[in-house]
Amino acid sequence: MSSRDAILARIRAAVADAPEPPPVTRDYRTAHVDDDHAAVVDLLAENLADYRARVHRCTEAELPALLARLLTDHGSRSVAVPPGLPTAWLAAAEGAEQHLDDPEQPLTARQLDAIDSVVTGCRIAIAETGTLVLDAGPGQGRRALTLVPDHHVCVVGSADQVVASLPQAVPLLDATRPLTWISGPSATSDIELDRVEGVHGPRTLEVVLVG
Amino acid sequence: MSGTYLGMPAFPQAAKAATRDTRLRANLRHATHTIRDKRARAVGELDDWAVLREAGKRIKDRTLRHLDTYLLQLEEHVTAAGGTVHWAADAAEANRIVADLVQATGETEVVKVKSMATQEIGLNEALAAEGITAYETDLAELIVQLGDDLPSHILVPAIHRNRGEIRDIFAEKMARWGRPAPEGLTDRPADLAEAARLHLREKFLRAKVGVSGANFMIAETGTLVVVESEGNGRMCLTLPETLISVVGIEKVLPTWQDLEVFLQLLPRSSTAERMNPYTTMWTGTSEGDGPRDFHLVLLDNGRTDTLADEVGRQVLRCIRCSACLNVCPVYERAGGHAYGSPYPGPIGAVLTPQLRGTTSAVDASLPFASSLCGACYEVCPVAIDIPEVLVHLREQVAGQPGHRAERAAMQAATWLFEHPAALAAAERAASATRALHPRRLPLGPAKAWTETRDLPQLPAESFRSWWQHHHTEPPTPPEPTS
Structure with a gap:
């Protein structure tokens, strides 16, 4: 008998006499905040900042200048660009050399390690937890892109992308895509359970809320 | 410490030494009290916590009752998405599978994400015996590995070490494993984290094989979920060409929607955060993104025995948050090593004797390593009645010869x-x-x-x-x- 068959047989024998458990209940809240979209976006900004992300807000017209300033202020001389990022976004970023991550010839991990910053969009953002979700779609890039450079600037392109809670977020996401949930910059609590920002992921996370 | 739990003394003897170690007690007291208060605040933000907890409990109970069905669904969807599923009845079989997979790549080193399942089966030692070096990349696991030590907490395996001890371990030992610690390393946590970043970066960039566990596996989609803080998980799950995940069979959840419950319960109970910094979800392999080969090793290793016990099976609901450790008066004084397994504290006292049986002195003594105060049950996000299981296991131990x-x-x-x-x-x-x-x-x-x-x-x-x-x-x- 294979281990697969043996394990399945052991499971069936173990629960053979067990009663059917009570049905799953889903009477928890679908959100813990009022249905006021402006307040939900404010809460997102507040919770991102609480976990040490730097939050900026601007209009769509102001976005290129703001992104250029963030790269300059960080001292970035190079920036990784995911395929599908709106070209207007980095139109003003003249000080940083742009490295497009071409799917035909993707940047290697070592190349990414030598690049100062990465600018991406995101799929959605979750206000209650201060979370950005990337699904490797256009303008977001593959997972390594937002991991290896030390400075990640993530644009939440429109207020429509902001949801209040996990029960609102989960149905919007496609499980077949690789997903990265980001709630603040890399951190650890491994030394005396004291939170320290900045270990292996980008040590600086900047979030731009547009709209 | 020799990096193995074999031949550990029974809990009373091990605890005797630990309770006399005043530095250990001070480290533990400081750390557990800090996280205890933070957790209470994080949980207090959700006024439907009790309802979420009940939902989590019921989802897990339903999963366990139909575990065969959900594992077969999971296997089907992982396979359809380009992954390969392996089944391991025990630790030896799981270690054999992983070693063979690594050897098939021709590599002699792997980078690891912190994983309770791979500690439980002693994977690092098994790989070492085959000439394969496993590098732990979680900061606390790195501290444990460099210090030739054993983990003492589920979430923070080096909770027994303070910043001064960590500085000394890094300064003395990093050079032997790779890039040495920076000159003049201080004991500031930010400097220690920076030293770990520099030490491990080279290993991440050259790694060809990653080994992980998983916090959840979704049956209806074939998705695996790893929650973490540092980004070492993302490195191991994303950069290597081959990824091998060793996961206990009880980690499966039926539906994608179930994540909306467990991703609220786990971070607030574990690190006392609204959400942990990074969560990675992947389904099989993806063209041009992440590993080209993905292997899932489903591990039994005593779980089906636990499932057969009417009272004890509720322990399989555990999501390894470690909230029960942080509130336990016995853990706070005895420390994690006294429990003689990778699962310390109240959950270890009910899980280890069920996974391993109660024939050894340490395993037979574990159900007695509690004052039955019930604080563990109060904080458990999936409502495991740990005192009930402890009493049940005490009856079993008392009924066997030698006590x-x-x-x-x-x-x-x-x-x-x-x-x-x-x-x-x-x-x-x-x-x-x-x-x-x-x-x-x-x-x-x-x-x-x-x-x-x-x-x-x-x-x-x-x-x-x-x-x-x-x-x-x-x-x-x-x-x-x-």
């Missing part, structure tokens, strides 16, 4: 409670000789118990005696008020 002292003590107590006159005489005798009582009992099994505890001071009068003095008359009924 005469425990049984004798229980039988003696039973006899006294059934013979009130004898009990009264015993109490009076104890009280009358109070001044002569030692703080420690001198001999045999009672000595082991009292070496780490002061015997309580006996009151001048027993409760029974006090009651009889004060309640000789039946209580007077209150005067009726007009």
Whole structure:
């Protein structure tokens, strides 16, 4: 008998006499905040900042200048660009050399390690937890892109992308895509359970809320 | 410490040494009290916590009742998405599968994400025996590995080390494993984190094989989920060409929607955060993104035995948050090593004896490593009634040969409670000789118990005696008020 068959047989024998458990209940809240979209976006900004992300807000017209300033202020001389990022976004970023991550010839991990910053969009953002979700779609890039450079600037392109809670977020996401949930910059609590920002992921996370 | 739990002494002996280590006790007290208060605040933000907890419990109970169905669904969807599923009945089989997979790549080193399952099966030691070096990349696991130490907490395996000790370990040991610690390394946590970043970066960039566990596996989609903080998980899950995930069979959840419950329960219970910094979800392999080869090793290793126990099976609901460790008065004093397995604290006291059986001294002693105060049950996000399982396991241990002292003590107590006159005489005798009582009992099994505890001071009068003095008359009924 294979281990697969043996394990399945052991499971069936173990629960053979067990009663059917009570049905799953889903009477928890679908959100813990009022249905006021402006307040939900404010809460997102507040919770991102609480976990040490730097939050900026601007209009769509102001976005290129703001992104250029963030790269300059960080001292970035190079920036990784995911395929599908709106070209207007980095139109003003003249000080940083742009490295497009071409799917035909993707940047290697070592190349990414030598690049100062990465600018991406995101799929959605979750206000209650201060979370950005990337699904490797256009303008977001593959997972390594937002991991290896030390400075990640993530644009939440429109207020429509902001949801209040996990029960609102989960149905919007496609499980077949690789997903990265980001709630603040890399951190650890491994030394005396004291939170320290900045270990292996980008040590600086900047979030731009547009709209 | 030799990096193995084999031959560990029983809990009372191990705890004896630990409770005398004042630095260990201070480290543990500081860390557990810090996280305890933070957790209470994070949970307090959700006014439907009790409802979420009940939902989590019911989802897990339903999964366990139909575990065969959900595992087959999971296998189907992982396979359809380009992954390969392996089944391992025990630790030896799981280690063999992983070693063969690594050897098939031609590599001799792997980078690892912190994983309880791979600690449970002793994967690093098994790989070392095959000439494969496994690099732990979680900061606390790195501290443990460099210090040739054992983990003592589920979430923070180096909780027993303070910043000064960590600095010394990094300064002395990093060079042997790769890039040395920076000159003049201080004990500031930010500097220590920076030293770990520099030490591990080269390993991440060159790694061809990653090994992980998983927090959740979704049956209906074939998705695996890893929650973490540092980004070392993302590195191991994303950069290598081959990814091997070793996951206990009880980690499966039926539906994608179930994540909305567990991603609320886990981070707030574990690191006391609204959400952990990074969560990675992947389904099989993706063209041009992440590993080209993905292998899932489904691990039994005693879980089906646990599932067969009517009372004990609820332990399989555990999501490894470690909230029960942080509130436990016994854990706070004894530390994690005394539990003799990768699963310390209250959850270890009920999980380890079920996974491994109770034939060894340490495993048989674990159900007694608790005061049954119930704090663990209060904070458990999936409502595991740990005291109930402890009592159930105590009955099992007491029923097996070789535990005469425990049984004798229980039988003696039973006899006294059934013979009130004898009990009264015993109490009076104890009280009358109070001044002569030692703080420690001198001999045999009672000595082991009292070496780490002061015997309580006996009151001048027993409760029974006090009651009889004060309640000789039946209580007077209150005067009726007009």
